Amino acid sequence: MAAAIIGIVMGVLALISLFSLGLLFAFGGFLGVLALLSVAAGIVLLIGGIQVLQGKSPQLLLLGSYASIAIQALTLVWALVSGWGFLFTGFLGFLLPAAIVFLLRQPVAKQHYAARGISY
Incomplete structure (x- = not known):
């Protein structure tokens, strides 16, 4: 449930x-493309979070989290290489999807969805 709220x-x-x-x-241009990809991953997280709250599979939320982690890692590396330094919002955008992945990979979460007949 907490993973769904974080995703939303x-x-x-x-x-x-x-x-x-x-x-x-x-x-x-590259920063704009990364921001556009980040928005797309955020929309996937929003839809996945809503689906989890409705009792559906968390697979979309998990995949959106993986995509968001990858995009934010690229953004952090690019910001450091381009001389902008460390961006806290980018780091926060990396940690929150990692928290979603951590929560959904816990044995308790897997048991919860397995009891409902949902595998992911």
Whole structure:
């Protein structure tokens, strides 16, 4: 349940970040593409979180978390290489999906979904 809430919060924050997408493309094309991919992963997290709250499989939430971790890792590396330094929001965007993966990979979560006939 906590993983679903984290996914929904991240998805809503990704939708809010759409307002700054044009500004990010002005700084650089690669940064804009990474931000666009991050918004897409956030939408997947939002949809996956809603599905988990409805009692469906957490597979979409888990896949969205993996995608978000990969995109945020690329963004962190690119920010360090380009000289912008450490970005705390990028690090937070890395930790929250990692928390979702951690929560969904716990034996208790697997037993919970297995009791409902859901495998992921």
